[in-house]
Amino acid sequence: MPLNDGQPSTSTSDDQNSDTESSERCDSMTSSSDTECSRQSFTSGSSSKHSSPASSPPKMVTFDELMTAARDLSNLSLAHEIVVNGNFKVEQPELPENSLERKVKEIVHKAFWDRLEAELNEDPPVYEYVIRLVEEIKEILLSFLNPGANRLRNQICEVLDMDLIQQQVDNDAVDIHGLENYIITVMGKLCAPARDDDVKKLKEISDIVPLFREIFRVLDLMKMDMVNFTINNIRPQLQMQSVEYERTKFQAILDQTPNALDHTTEWMKESLDELMAVKPCTSPSTSGAENHTSGIPSPMSVLNKFYIKLLDWDCQKKVLPETLMTDETRLLELQKSLELYKAVAAVLLIVYNAIGGPISGLPVLADQLKKITSVLLEGIHIKSFNRTEALENVSAQICTELNKSLTERGYPALPAHVQVALTGQICTIVHKDNSISNLIDERVHSYMKLSIVPNSHTQPPAILGGLALIQPELEVFRAQFNSIVNFNKQVYCPFYGKILRKLLLSEAPQGTAEAGTPSVSAE
Numbered sequence: 001m002p003l004n005d006g007q008p009s010t011s012t013s014d015d016q017n018s019d020t021e022s023s024e025r026c027d028s029m030t031s032s033s034d035t036e037c038s039r040q041s042f043t044s045g046s047s048s049k050h051s052s053p054a055s056s057p058p059k060m061v062t063f064d065e066l067m068t069a070a071r072d073l074s075n076l077s078l079a080h081e082i083v084v085n086g087n088f089k090v091e092q093p094e095l096p097e098n099s100l101e102r103k104v105k106e107i108v109h110k111a112f113w114d115r116l117e118a119e120l121n122e123d124p125p126v127y128e129y130v131i132r133l134v135e136e137i138k139e140i141l142l143s144f145l146n147p148g149a150n151r152l153r154n155q156i157c158e159v160l161d162m163d164l165i166q167q168q169v170d171n172d173a174v175d176i177h178g179l180e181n182y183i184i185t186v187m188g189k190l191c192a193p194a195r196d197d198d199v200k201k202l203k204e205i206s207d208i209v210p211l212f213r214e215i216f217r218v219l220d221l222m223k224m225d226m227v228n229f230t231i232n233n234i235r236p237q238l239q240m241q242s243v244e245y246e247r248t249k250f251q252a253i254l255d256q257t258p259n260a261l262d263h264t265t266e267w268m269k270e271s272l273d274e275l276m277a278v279k280p281c282t283s284p285s286t287s288g289a290e291n292h293t294s295g296i297p298s299p300m301s302v303l304n305k306f307y308i309k310l311l312d313w314d315c316q317k318k319v320l321p322e323t324l325m326t327d328e329t330r331l332l333e334l335q336k337s338l339e340l341y342k343a344v345a346a347v348l349l350i351v352y353n354a355i356g357g358p359i360s361g362l363p364v365l366a367d368q369l370k371k372i373t374s375v376l377l378e379g380i381h382i383k384s385f386n387r388t389e390a391l392e393n394v395s396a397q398i399c400t401e402l403n404k405s406l407t408e409r410g411y412p413a414l415p416a417h418v419q420v421a422l423t424g425q426i427c428t429i430v431h432k433d434n435s436i437s438n439l440i441d442e443r444v445h446s447y448m449k450l451s452i453v454p455n456s457h458t459q460p461p462a463i464l465g466g467l468a469l470i471q472p473e474l475e476v477f478r479a480q481f482n483s484i485v486n487f488n489k490q491v492y493c494p495f496y497g498k499i500l501r502k503l504l505l506s507e508a509p510q511g512t513a514e515a516g517t518p519s520v521s522a523e
Contacts, residue, residue: 077326089228092220117209127169130176133212135162137183140219144190144226156186180211187218192225246491250323254495261495264321268499271305272297299500304452306496307485308445311338323492327484334481336381338444341477343380344373345440345470346429347391351398354422358411365405366469372397387430395423443467444474451478452485 095102112129119126138160145153159182168174181203188199198218205211254260275297297305306321310331313320320328348369352359359365376394379385399422403413414422429437443464450461460478463471 081326089231090224092224113209113213116212120208124172127174127176130208130212131162131165131169133216134160134165134179134183137215137219138162140223141183141186141190144222152186152189176208180208180215183215187215187222191218191222192229195221195225243487243490246326247494250492250495260322261499262322263319264323264495265499265503267309267321268302268306268496269503271309272302272503275301275305296504299497299504302500302503303489303496304449307452307488308449311335311445311448311481323495324484324488327488330480330484334477334484337473338477339381340374340377341470341473342437342440342444343377343429344370345444345467346434346436347373347377347394347398347426348469349440349466350425350429350436351402351422354418354425355402355414358406358409359402362405365401368401369398370469372401388427391427391430392423395419395426398426399423440466447474448478448481451482 095105116129116133119129138156141156141160142153160179165174165179184199184202187202188196191199195218198221202211202214202218205214250260276295310324313331313335315328315332320331324331348366351369373394376390376397380387380390399414399419407413425436428434431437443466447461447464447467460475463474467474
């Protein structure tokens with residue numbers, strides 16, 4: 001279309017069913033090979049280019065190399081999104097209502113269509129822009145055809161023969177309405193069923209300029225349909241080759257920009273330091289290389305800690321590891337969900353500890369309390385969210401619901417002082433030193449640590465105390481998080497291996513370092 005609307009945007013929806021299916025696929029890929037892949041990565045001194053990161057000497061990165069790396073990253077991100085998100089599709093971009101870009105686009109489009117209308121109103125009419133439009137429409141229609149559709153291709157080329165149309169224009173014998181009707185007929189043959197109504201509406205438009213305008217609008221929709229159809233067709237092939245493809249693409253980026261793993265290395269170093277800080281010191285009486293290394297975490301422990309740290313990642317303060325950039329949006333969405341789940345769990349734990357027996361064993365009441373809390377705390381991850389006010393509202397609604405349930409079953413309503421105490425406890429869960437919130441946070445971390453250990457994919461870990469009321473949501477979260485972790489391990493295991501070899505050997509005593517590189521074992 002003349003004055004194109006711009007590049008298409010991508011739309012992703014993190015549907016739980018899709019994520020769970022993706023998790024199952026990733027689980028099957030990793031459950032039997034995580035440990036072996038990691039073991040080879042940490043123990044082998046050399047490997048092929050695509051199975052381990054190539055070491056690159058420091059060098060200046062040229063502009064061309066930077067652009068090549070950016071293109072590789074774009075391709076990597078697109079392929080990754082197609083593979084892991086079954087609902088991925090391309091959509092037309094929607095510019096903000098009052099944005100400068102939208103205003104400029106509207107002005108330029110209006111100028112074009114006004115010029116076209118002015119040409120057609122001249123005496124005799126001028127068809128310069130009409131010919132250009134017809135030629136562009138012809139190319140778009142031909143692009144929709146399969147390689148074997150020779151009959152329709154020949155027909156389109158024959159009817160929309162630009163040389164013939166130009167001769168008809170020169171002799172004032174061109175039939176614009178006839179050309180438009182033929183174009184609409186071909187569009188009806190090529191469009192998806194979802195566009196049938198749009199194509200039918202074109203036949204109701206009689207004016208030339210508005211009709212051309214709508215034709216291009218529908219053609220743009222058909223382009224998006226064709227792109228999404230192609231994506232769905234190539235997804236199975238990409239899924240079969242996704243690990244090798246993404247690893248190869250990332251290696252190409254690393255070749256162009258040798259510092260492309262700096263943030264990943266920083267995260268790994270922090271993970272190792274945190275584990276070293278809590279490891280018990282070795283006894284002075286121990287001797288031998290094996291005993292000297294007892295205080296050094298295993299590579300898999302460091303890697304698991306690396307992934308668990310993502311749960312607390314603050315995107316405003318810290319850059320995500322380069323190896324997880326393609327999952328940034330998914331990780332942010334998971335963080336938002338987890339923050340809400342933890343807040344709900346903390347509130348419900350306070351309520352059930354305070355009231356006890358009279359409300360225990362009532363699943364309908366539990367679901368109602370969870371629903372009330374979830375709705376009122378929606379958006380708790382937003383910095384501007386008024387948490388104190390929201391928690392006060394939660395407390396008031398919960399007390400109302402509790403009194404209703406208690407009185408219906410013959411119990412007395414909650415005394416005023418109990419309601420005040422309950423409200424006070426609930427409103428303090430946003431404090432950093434709140435014991436209930438810290439307890440929930442620790443148990444969620446423990447649950448997630450158990451869920452990402454190799455060979456634990458088939459059976460989900462047991463739900464710890466205090467988390468039972470959010471078990472369904474937590475299990476969905478676990479499946480989505482594991483989907484990201486398992487696929488990431490498969491792709492970037494060799495790169496992590498090189499980083500961890502250096503970090504762990506630097507922490508090991510000299511005699512131990514000479515003994516060999518530590519290997520990975522399932523924990």
